[in-house]
Amino acid sequence: MTHVAQPLGGPLLTRGYRVLLGMAGIALLLIAWRFAAGLGAVTGLNDGYPWGIWIAFDVVTGTALACGGYAMALLVYALSRGEYHPLVRPALLTSALGYSIAGVAIAVDVGRPWFIHRIPLRPDLWNLNSALLEVALCVMAYVIVLWIELAPVFLRRWAAGGETGFTRFARAATRGLNRAMPFIIALGILLPTMHQSSLGTVMVLAGPKLHPLWQTTFLPGLFLVSCIGMGFAMVVVESSLAVLAFGRRPETPMLGRLSRAASITVALFLVFRFGDLAVRGQLGALFAAGRYSLLFWLETILFVLPALMFLRATVRRHLGALFGWSCILALAGALYRFDTYLLAFDPGPGWSYFPAAPEILITLGFVAVEVALYVAIVKRFPILGGPSARSGRVEVTA
């Protein structure tokens, strides 16, 4: 069976789509207000909690949830599992969107975004000790790499049609890209390896403000392994959603095998997590009363349950179960990141943070834009593989 990807077609401006656009519009207005009145006017941020949900969710969690492209590239190109190839392109698209939106979120979050271009353009000012510098540079580069990896999809559509200068350019670009692609793919593996681990290193500098259950020099390793697990989980989630929303044929067996890869990653994560606590002599803190040990166990349970479930053949054969448990695994990784950046971060007495309503609405707006762009692109460009269940060319799998 071939997996020729094709555009879904169909109308764009459905009712659901209008809701998404409405949410994006509200967020846009609030962002305008943020730039007019300052960050304090729209956020719950303060000098004790200078980073809130825009960083913890949109950037730190958002990019990890967008690691599907990274995880699949690792599997297909680094580990040579060619059979997963049909999953690569949709994963790349969600990654490109997720990372691009994270970039926009950073520009809204920093106080003086009009100086952001200095980070890539002024190497003479770089502080090479700063993990955040590494994150910033790699994320910027990775956004570009992701869109280049996807470029053939767009170029092919533009290459169709008569002999104009533009179509000739599109064809030449496609050929050139095809040749350069292995090295771009390698970059697409290297860059997330670097910045996803550095997102962990960033919080090492928070020192004693981060609770000892989370504060460790091993943060980069833990962040890296967990983002790969989240990447696998999100590929399953997105593929199942494509079945539900667009009536694609379920790729259940393939997703089932993928979920096993997720299990292995989670096992690795847990070995590192507990091993690190043991080495640092912090295992006792796991049984201390209070919200920190509670958060830790919640995290751990959310990791362990899906990993165990994916070992069961009945779960792996059932798309709904795969979807549900993958959501939980993604949630586990998200909670681990939220804990590290917010919930286990304590600047001392007298400080508290809860996101303000406009802050939450802006984050929801980002999510809406992401979904809206995804839907528009899969309807107009060949992203999703396999024939549509509606097209009549299906062999229905049980």
Place this chain on the structure above:
Amino acid sequence: MSVDRRTALRLIAAGGAAATTTGAVRGDEAPAPPPDAVGLLYDTTKCIGCKTCVVACHEANELPPETREWGDGLYDAPTKLGSRTKNIIKLYRDDQGRESYMKEQCMHCVDPSCAGACMIGALQKREFGIVTWVKDRCIACRYCQVACPFNIPKFEWDARDPRIVKCELCRHLLARGEKPACVRVCPREAVIFGKRDELLAEAKRRIDSEPGRYVPKVYGETDGGGTQVLYVSHIAFEKLGLPDLGDQAPSVRARAVQHGLYQGFVAPAALYVVLGAVVLRNRKRIGNTDEEDDA
């Protein structure tokens, strides 16, 4: 008597020419205080809580008043450090009910987390080891706030073009050969200015000369890798809100991780070469499964 006057004079004599920019520290070594390091020494037993230094700091740094309405009046009454307050006097009470004033401002760490955090060197340890902020470089990412173990850098949350605000040891006054404003106005010499090593010696002399009067420790000598602002106190330091950081600066660990992973970018470069080779081989083996790509 006052260490600070001698040093201030010496600084004038040097004409501020000792402008040795301290470069970023590499690797996991813990830096020593720079040879020209200056700082403050605050003595809780001398402070009477008059807050003259708070007012003087405001004035010297041209900060707007921190207005607050109470009852029928409007007061300039900051209660904590903020974007309009670089210096604050607080009152603390320990378990035995003993009270102590406490002066809070930037500690001018020997190995500052804030500077280690800052991506493009807006915050850096510059001349005299003073940790200063350069507006032109700051993108207001606030990582310095996340990193500072003393919660010192403050942000202008209501500004369209926000700044990071913190004590810079009145470097503009030092440049003119004057002492920091808080030191100049203190009626009890509870806070004095001087070279760090001289202040440290003075602190130890005070502790030794009146046994029992002070906690036998100078906060900042080694805490968090050492600070250029030092404290002697009659009540436990943690009761004054000073965190127990151990002797190692958090930035030492962060640098060790960062440089351990990157090895001066040799590690990522090597990984890239390997990945490139593997992908090239595997892509051939998988076959160019993007069949339409060649159409």
